[in-house]
Amino acid sequence: MDLLQQFTGHIRMLDAWRQNEPVIVAVSGGVDSVVLLDLMHGLPDDIKPNISIAHVNHHLRGISDEEESAVRTLGERYAVPCYVHHWKKEDHPDSGIEKAARDIRYGFFKELALQIGSRTVLTAHHKDDQIETILMKLVRGSALEELKGMSDKRADGAVTVVRPLLPFKKSDLLSYAGYRQLQWEEDESNTSEKYTRNRFRQSIIPLLKMENPALEDHLIRLTEDLDSLLRISAPRIEEYKKEMLSFEEHALCISIPALIQTDEALQRRILSSGVKEWSKSQAYMLGHKHIQIIIDWLKSSHPNTTLDLPGELIAERMYDRCMIRKKEYDSIHQVETEVKIEKKLAVDQWIELDNGSVMGLLTYESFKARKSSQNERHLFLGIPPHNTPLTIRHRHKGDKMTVRGMTGTKKVKDIFIDQKIPRKDREQIWIVTDSTGRILWVPDIKESALSLDPITDTISYVLVYKTTEY
Numbered sequence: 166m167d168l169l170q171q172f173t174g175h176i177r178m179l180d181a182w183r184q185n186e187p188v189i190v191a192v193s194g195g196v197d198s199v200v201l202l203d204l205m206h207g208l209p210d211d212i213k214p215n216i217s218i219a220h221v222n223h224h225l226r227g228i229s230d231e232e233e234s235a236v237r238t239l240g241e242r243y244a245v246p247c248y249v250h251h252w253k254k255e256d257h258p259d260s261g262i263e264k265a266a267r268d269i270r271y272g273f274f275k276e277l278a279l280q281i282g283s284r285t286v287l288t289a290h291h292k293d294d295q296i297e298t299i300l301m302k303l304v305r306g307s308a309l310e311e312l313k314g315m316s317d318k319r320a321d322g323a324v325t326v327v328r329p330l331l332p333f334k335k336s337d338l339l340s341y342a343g344y345r346q347l348q349w350e351e352d353e354s355n356t357s358e359k360y361t362r363n364r365f366r367q368s369i370i371p372l373l374k375m376e377n378p379a380l381e382d383h384l385i386r387l388t389e390d391l392d393s394l395l396r397i398s399a400p401r402i403e404e405y406k407k408e409m410l411s412f413e414e415h416a417l418c419i420s421i422p423a424l425i426q427t428d429e430a431l432q433r434r435i436l437s438s439g440v441k442e443w444s445k446s447q448a449y450m451l452g453h454k455h456i457q458i459i460i461d462w463l464k465s466s467h468p469n470t471t472l473d474l475p476g477e478l479i480a481e482r483m484y485d486r487c488m489i490r491k492k493e494y495d496s497i498h499q500v501e502t503e504v505k506i507e508k509k510l511a512v513d514q515w516i517e518l519d520n521g522s523v524m525g526l527l528t529y530e531s532f533k534a535r536k537s538s539q540n541e542r543h544l545f546l547g548i549p550p551h552n553t554p555l556t557i558r559h560r561h562k563g564d565k566m567t568v569r570g571m572t573g574t575k576k577v578k579d580i581f582i583d584q585k586i587p588r589k590d591r592e593q594i595w596i597v598t599d600s601t602g603r604i605l606w607v608p609d610i611k612e613s614a615l616s617l618d619p620i621t622d623t624i625s626y627v628l629v630y631k632t633t634e635y
């Protein structure tokens with residue numbers, strides 16, 4: 166089967182545009198994009214879009230102008246509009262030129278797409294690019310989630326970048342170009358061993374392929390399998406994250422007992438996914454090595470210690486919680502944090518809190534049938550069962566409660582202030598609410614007006630808070 170036929174089949178499968186829809190082909194002037202343009206031109210009418218060429222003259226190499234005029238000639242040959250953007254020399258940065266050039270390219274493609282009413286930009290990345298990308302990431306030590314190749318489609322706002330040549334090898338593109346007698350510009354930087362990608366392309370991959378010519382398919386399958394596994398585990402990791410982590414503007418809070426009770430492998434996945442989510446917009450990323458260092462530290466260190474991390478980050482341990490934050494934000498002491506660790510408590514259930522303390526919700530009958538110990542506190546309730554499960558959590562901003570013996574509501578924060586509870590300890594205090602969110606109890610501090618008196622009232626349930634500290 167010839168390349169055009171295979172390409173046509175692949176385009177039908179991709180289903181990325183409709184007949185005559187405006188589509189942009191990014192043409193650098195090199196063989197890959199010249200072949201892509203020719204294949205697009207050769208598509209059967211029913212799936213042929215309305216093609217426009219986009220080219221960026223980077224003014225980076227001696228032949229930049231020749232490339233531009235070759236691309237313009239292609240526009241004339243295929244009778245399609247050709248849009249060229251000039252990235253003037255004076256706008257080039259002193260360093261990071263490759264990334265800057267890429268940003269300029271994709272910025273222009275997007276702008277042009279919006280201007281001509283297109284939602285699709287095609288680039289000529291192919292199978293060899295894919296293999297190089299995967300191997301380079303593997304060698305560089307990328308995170309698991311990044312250890313995948315490029316996808317066929319990548320949405321970027323209203324525009325989607327489509328890579329229709331990904332299933333095809335460079336050697337097939339070259340044969341096609343020869344057979345079709347296409348003209349292209351040779352980029353001399355493609356052969357320089359100065360660039361990592363070129364070293365992989367010219368030396369490393371050919372050596373690996375001598376060991377096993379099926380290297381490419383194996384690598385692609387490996388990343389596909391990895392991607393499937395990650396997708397399967399993602400919902401479970403999200404559940405754990407909700408239970409163990411909370412995201413603040415300036416800090417990531419970790420519930421230590423909950424985290425270190427899980428399997429080691431899970432701890433790493435939960436924490437690295439949490440760090441990634443938290444630092445999304447702030448580039449606070451921590452690599453595999455530091456995730457492991459944090460976990461080891463959480464398991465072994467004393468309750469109130471800190472750990473310096475790269476990127477001006479610090480991990481601060483406060484009893485059963487840890488905060489990872491920028492050093493400049495002394496969040497535990499100065500910023501109002503909202504730790505959203507929540508535990509649910511149903512009737513006849515006991516749950517562990519922190520530092521060996523537990524809480525249980527018992528029916529009055531089973532409460533009376535057991536022997537209470539000295540280190541317990543009790544709250545007597547008449548709550549109907551539909552107000553359970555109860556929630557046990559730390560303070561949220563704006564929490565208010567109706568305090569027993571008082572009229573109206575009072576802010577929990579003010580209660581803490583009245584009781585002279587140090588700010589750093591306030592976030593450790595447990596609060597119990599019913600299922601409608603009404604605060605029933607702040608053990609050792611305040612009982613709500615919803616609690617009852619066992620001497621005068623009819624009791625249905627008893628909350629028991631048991632701690633080693635009494």
Ligand SMILES: Nc1ncnc2c1ncn2[C@@H]1O[C@H](COP(=O)(O)OP(=O)(O)OP(=O)(O)O)[C@@H](O)[C@H]1O
Pocket residue numbers: 191192193197198219220221222223267270287288289290294
């Ligand atoms: N100067 C250019 N003008 C228009 N399109 C270009 C230009 N340079 C690259 N492209 C498009 O991008 C594709 C990939 O090019 P290349 O491999 O040089 O870029 P890369 O930097 O490795 O990849 P990426 O752009 O995805 O980061 C080309 O096949 C072509 O479709």
